Amino acid sequence: MRIDLDVPLRRGAWYRVKKLGPVQVVLDVAGDPVEITRTHLDIVSAPPERWSVVPRPKTPSRFPGVSAYAVCPKCGNRAPLQGRPAVLRCAHCGKVSAVAWNERYFQPPETPDVPGTHP
Numbered sequence: 001m002r003i004d005l006d007v008p009l010r011r012g013a014w015y016r017v018k019k020l021g022p023v024q025v026v027l028d029v030a031g032d033p034v035e036i037t038r039t040h041l042d043i044v045s046a047p048p049e050r051w052s053v054v055p056r057p058k059t060p061s062r063f064p065g066v067s068a069y070a071v072c073p074k075c076g077n078r079a080p081l082q083g084r085p086a087v088l089r090c091a092h093c094g095k096v097s098a099v100a101w102n103e104r105y106f107q108p109p110e111t112p113d114v115p116g117t118h119p
């Protein structure tokens with residue numbers, strides 16, 4: 001989600017929702033629950049406008065030496081990753097987007113991480 005107000009949360013940052021109520025939302029901010037009024041948030045279910053990092057190509061023979069690739073947020077084009085670029089330009093649609101290195105949408109979760117299951 002996107003934060004658009006002056007609270008101890010980073011604007012534009014994404015936080016996991018611990019509890020989604022009709023008025024109040026509890027966010028997981030670095031492990032601490034932070035309650036905030038829902039109208040202040042832009043809650044989205046779609047991935048952000050960033051390259052999603054996919055750990056391994058399904059067809060390694062097409063990308064020799066590549067251990068990961070990125071998926072363009074605009075057109076879905078896949079680009080092999082070498083090193084850890086912060087920003088990538090899509091060779092297909094030309095869109096320049098940041099690479100979501102800190103997100104794990106496409107990686108299998110190591111532990112179940114379902115909102116609301118914390119004690």
Ligand SMILES: [Zn+2]
Nearest residue numbers: 072075090093
């Ligand atoms: Zn693209």
